[in-house]
Amino acid sequence: MFFFCRYISIHKPTQFQHHHTFKKAYFSIAVSFIGGTIIHIPLCFEQYVVMYTQNDTQVVEDIVTHNGSTLSGVYIYTTKEADHAFYPLYLLYIFASELLLRIGPIMALTCLNVQIIIKFCRFCTK
Secondary structure: OOHHHHHHHHHHHHHHHHHHHHHHHHHHHHHHHHHHHHOOHHHHHHEEEEEOOOOHHHHHHHHHHHHOEEOOOOOOEEEEEOOOEEEEEEEEHHHHHHHHHHHHHHHHHHHHHHHHHHHHHHHHHH
């Protein structure tokens, strides 16, 4: 958000105080939090917790054995991928969200900074 504030302060300096108010700041923080939570809800269901079964005895023995002594009465849990984690639409969602979250801010920063530089160059030539 800092680059957006800088963009407004350079391109519209007379309206800077009008755009930056506590009400808008609270609104931006709330929208960012709620939007990020909603966008990442599908990731909460990507894996689920299961208990190790008898088929995984070697793994259980490796985990339960500590310093040469076996702990008894210990339940061991792990996570497994949900079935929908391999659907093409879900993989597309993962790709789009990663692209948006990693490349989006870089592209916004680049575009706004280019406009700031162009405005500065025009100002210097006057």
